[in-house]
Amino acid sequence: MRAGDFMLARYFARNPDAVRQIIEQQHRLFRRLLEELNHSGVEILQNPWDMASLALLVRMVRPKTIVEIGSGSRASTLALASSAAGLNNGCRLLGIDILPHRSFTALCSGAFPDLPCCPVNDVQMDARLFEIDGDLANPVLMFYDVHDVPGEPPISQHAINRWFPRLSGETVAVHDCIPARADFPRALHGEKVLADDRMFGFLARHFSGKNFVGYAEMPVLIEYLNDRQQDILLATDDWRAMGYPDASTSVSYFRCSAVEVLG
Numbered sequence: 001m002r003a004g005d006f007m008l009a010r011y012f013a014r015n016p017d018a019v020r021q022i023i024e025q026q027h028r029l030f031r032r033l034l035e036e037l038n039h040s041g042v043e044i045l046q047n048p049w050d051m052a053s054l055a056l057l058v059r060m061v062r063p064k065t066i067v068e069i070g071s072g073s074r075a076s077t078l079a080l081a082s083s084a085a086g087l088n089n090g091c092r093l094l095g096i097d098i099l100p101h102r103s104f105t106a107l108c109s110g111a112f113p114d115l116p117c118c119p120v121n122d123v124q125m126d127a128r129l130f131e132i133d134g135d136l137a138n139p140v141l142m143f144y145d146v147h148d149v150p151g152e153p154p155i156s157q158h159a160i161n162r163w164f165p166r167l168s169g170e171t172v173a174v175h176d177c178i179p180a181r182a183d184f185p186r187a188l189h190g191e192k193v194l195a196d197d198r199m200f201g202f203l204a205r206h207f208s209g210k211n212f213v214g215y216a217e218m219p220v221l222i223e224y225l226n227d228r229q230q231d232i233l234l235a236t237d238d239w240r241a242m243g244y245p246d247a248s249t250s251v252s253y254f255r256c257s258a259v260e261v262l263g
């Protein structure tokens with residue numbers, strides 16, 4: 001993948017009204033979710049720009065299957081499923097979480113009864129046991145929002161061994177990955193560093209010279225991309241290019257290598 005041919009900004013350059021509509025809708029949904037979840041004390045694990053980025057990715061990729069790994073508060077499900085409803089292509093979302101904070105159907109019937117969403121199938125399971133079914137309708141958009149816990153079997157290794165080879169050429173969006181200073185020494189790849197003034201995380205050095213900081217899975221995912229010379233793009237850069245300099249999101253996205261064959 002070359003950086004230039006896979007950009008939200010480029011895709012929507014000719015349709016700024018659609019972008020504005022997505023921003024407004026996702027910010028509205030976020031506010032409603034905030035009101036709703038405030039009562040239950042559940043934290044929302046996306047911000048409105050994360051949600052708008054996911055909604056925009058859905059419009060760009062036009063998936064027939066969305067695989068959401070880590071459904072959590074359901075904010076990402078809401079962004080993905082509401083955007084997919086507008087595709088009118090039969091898209092379905094599969095939500096995987098070992099302990100989802102709530103059922104998406106229950107959330108929608110309570111807080112968003114009139115919101116069109118694509119069909120959502122919640123599956124409660126350990127992602128390390130999840131396999132990509134060869135029959136998934138494509139294009140596929142995977143939203144990867146689970147974190148490796150040091151000392152436990154990593155989900156990221158399972159993703160690289162079992163999911164990505166079956167997602168050849170498909171799009172994966174990753175949450176919680178922020179750009180880091182360019183001057184970290186190479187030896188610090190995989191080590192805990194201070195990303196900026198506020199956040200500690202694991203340093204991941206991409207071959208292109210971009211540095212990222214995220215949870216423990218980030219160095220592993222970046223090594224997968226490095227081995228295949230695959231690019232990774234940050235949605236924040238797209239928003240800047242689209243004329244929204246204050247947009248802040250930790251969503252990044254890449255394409256799975258198109259040449260892999262599952263052994």
Ligand SMILES: C[S@@+](CC[C@H](N)C(=O)[O-])C[C@H]1O[C@@H](n2cnc3c(N)ncnc32)[C@H](O)[C@@H]1O
Nearest residue numbers: 045070071072073074075076097098126127145
């Ligand atoms: C960062 S949260 C996901 C946030 C979510 N996308 C949202 O919008 O709220 C991570 C989620 O991963 C789930 N999780 C943690 N370990 C897991 C595992 N081994 N398999 C599946 N889900 C797991 C947690 O239950 C949690 O809901």
